[in-house]
Amino acid sequence: MSDELKLTTLGGAILSLLMRCPMSGYDISLQLRSPVSYYWQAKHSQIYPELSRLSEEGYVTYTVVGQQDRPDKKVYSVTEEGREAFTRWWASPVKTSPSRDELVLRAFSLWQADSGVALRLFREEEARHLRQLEEYEAIRARMEAEASGKLNDLTSKDFSDYVTLMRGIGYEEEYGRWCRWVIEQIEQLGTGRDAQESE
């Protein structure tokens, strides 16, 4: 098992969690579920098969842990081979996935849209990003209060969390700013006919 095999990004994502501490497939799916992780997401239907693959390749092992009040679970942890594969993956060139953004795609056809419909769309999206930003800011405040000491330690997991969080904050801020700017453009440039119709 395991000689020069490469990790998929999903494999990397799973190992990056298991490197922090052993956990079950279910726990991984909670960490990687949509509203939680800014940086990577996956459903359990993708995670369980990937865990089997990682296990076959010898990158992870598991022990079945019986529980009294809930179903038994498989707790996975990273093997030495897994650690090596992970380090190789981490240092390898970053795979840049093509940017696809449906709102920006629609903005490309703003010229043919009804201003009222456009305003509704961009206001909804602005609100979504502001909500997400608030959530992130709350986490940030909590982290800065609770883990302030560890936030100048490159080797602390808290600092890594902080770094990814800061990207989420920057992303949402910038996205919200752009939405607001588009809304203002529509409000100011609109002929008045349909630009006024919703609020």
Place this chain on the structure above:
Amino acid sequence: MSDELKLTTLGGAILSLLMRCPMSGYDISLQLRSPVSYYWQAKHSQIYPELSRLSEEGYVTYTVVGQQDRPDKKVYSVTEEGREAFTRWWASPVKTSPSRDELVLRAFSLWQADSGVALRLFREEEARHLRQLEEYEAIRARMEAEASGKLNDLTSKDFSDYVTLMRGIGYEEEYGRWCRWVIEQIEQLGTGRDAQESE
């Protein structure tokens, strides 16, 4: 054909180009190729079958245009039904695709990385985003010089282009800023042992 059928996002992307002016599948693939379009991308192997589907559903039609010095081509244009489907799609709720970013995923494991390797990774990515930003800024300068009159007209295609471009600029600026900040953190917090090794 064509009653309440919905467009895929790729279908929307293709129609958004054909709404601007009729063109061939090849032309569409040039518009949607990786380094060009910030907002949506697709390969020709995805575009041609999608054009067939759109054609079957009656959303587009084509005429074969013979050319003397190059191969013949099919020039597609949007039908009235296509226009209606597009308008419905444009007004429908935006499908938010889950955020997946491999660099941010790696940042999540910064705690276990070698500082030299991390610096290399983040410097490369910073450079990539700065290059992209420069490219966008050049386009922006050109647009502001050439199409300044149309940049206050909501119904002009130039203004739509400008709006999508501004998102690209904001995105790259923010991404670059975050990379820079991470690099500075690594340089300042690094123990000195491996943080210095690459310049």
Place this chain on the structure above:
DNA sequence: TCTCACATGTAACTAGTTACATGATTGC
């Protein structure tokens, strides 16, 4: 002769989503 741009397609694969399937226990 070879490569590049134009031009259109299909086949095989990988990644990811949605839906199906099962089963325990806790709290309402």
Place this chain on the structure above:
DNA sequence: GCAATCATGTAACTAGTTACATGTGAGA
């Protein structure tokens, strides 16, 4: 009894990528 959380899986599908396949004409 019903919904929710914990827990693990598979099947069927959609979307997207890589590779295969073919052919023209221009220019080096």
